[in-house]
Amino acid sequence: MARITVLGLGTGDENKLTLGVWNKLRSGLPLYLRTDEHPMVDLLRRHDIAYESFDSIYVAETSFEAVYEHIAERLVALAKNTEDELLYAVPGHPMVAERTVQLLRERCPAAGVSLRVEGGESFLDEAFLRFGFDPIEGFRLLDATNMNARGLEPNVHTIVAQVYDELTASDVKLGLMDMLPDDYEVVVGHALGVEGQERIVKVPLYELDRVEGYGNLSLIWVPRSEREELRNRSFERLREIVEILRSPEGCPWDREQTHQSLRKHLIEETYEVLETIDDDDPDAMCEEMGDLLLQIMLHSQMEAEVGTFDVYDVVESISEKLIRRHPHVFGDTAVESVGEVLANWQDIKAEEKRSKGIDPAAQSLLAGVPRDLPGLMKAYKLQKKAAEVGFDWSDVRDVVAKIEEELGEVREVMTPEGTDEERIGELGDLIFAVVNLARFLKVDPEEALAATNRKFMERFAYIEEKLRLSGRNFAQTNLLEMENWWQEAKKNPRNPRG
Missing domain, CATH: 3.30.950.10 (Tetrapyrrole methylase, C-terminal domain)
Incomplete structure (x- = not known):
């Protein structure tokens, strides 16, 4: 049977070369070196020990991995054509930072080549x-x-x-x-x-x-x-800090929190991150993303304490999901467009549901829209889902007509005879119709309203600044004066504070 014996040449001090390795080197068996740029090669030369090195492969290949692959392939081929044992000597210890030996361990069994490894002093x-x-x-x-x-x-x-x-x-x-x-x-x-x-x-x-x-x-x-x-830059340190905060010796406030008590904080921190994104403020974004990450860490720690999952399970879950849902990146699936990516994504999600015992065909098309999304966002997603199967207006003019119809119905319930329930229902219908218009105009209604909110705050701040400069407060002005300042702010939208 073809045989390869790997020898470790140590770090370079010939006095530390093992007796077993030295005897092998002097045996007269065919000897190959990964490289002859090593102090121990002088010992081989002084004792007229013949060898062949693979240094020429370093010149021929374009990467270290290609070099190591080439060397392993060559050694296996040489061994299969050699009746006797073949020696392969590497710097240091063969099992420490020696990629060629790992490749030989993978390839020799399949090639019918016996592999033996003899140690040597490691650079460690x-x-x-x-x-x-x-x-x-x-x-x-x-x-x-x-x-x-x-x-x-x-x-x-x-x-x-x-x-x-x-x-x-x-x-x-x-x-x-x-x-x-x-x-x-x-x-x-x-x-x-x-x-x-x-x-x-x-x-x-x-x-x-x-x-x-x-x-x-x-x-x-x-x-x-x-x-x-320095430690504070590591993920493990963050996990440790959260664990300490929740421990008996930690913070009383953190210890008494539950998933429900932190629910509002998770929502608030999410919106604070969105604010920094809208403001294009990287420093604030970094800080607020940290606050949001803390919420994930706290919820994960609570579950770790009762043995259901920990934050590493969370990391594993999302890592596996990202790999599974991107076969065109981490697998061999070929895609030509974003549309194909999204189609694959939906197929993979359906298969995930089936693996959990859920029949996608038995679910409502709207089942995937989160229950607690903000109203505008949820309306937008519901309409998009329905539109995917053709339940949609054919023309934007029909949407505008629907808005006008809903506005008329709101006017009807504004009378003394209208009830609160009717007003809520009709106003909701009007807003839902406006969201439909936003979708036809390819405008996210949440983003549109957020932009208007910011604009309102800036212009109102302009009025407050005018009052402050005049030494007055809101009780000392009137609507006409405030409207004039509002119009001034509109003329200078980039700097409404003047």
């Missing part, structure tokens, strides 16, 4: 020793060539490996700056544990890509920190 061993920290304090390893700093937890040590050059170091710097201050002290280690080559440099984060000497044996250490302002 030297990192713990030279940098002087204990990984039990909390430790994370990141790959500089495929780095996502968003998952960085400042309260654990972080090692960034495979920092091959200044360009890679620059990418690492920019990623870390999303989570850490520009002057945060980090440590660069070159050739750790290799006598005569080791160099350790401490620099502020903004100078990370100015350090000289990056290469195959370079890595970056981001020391852990308990600084509160």
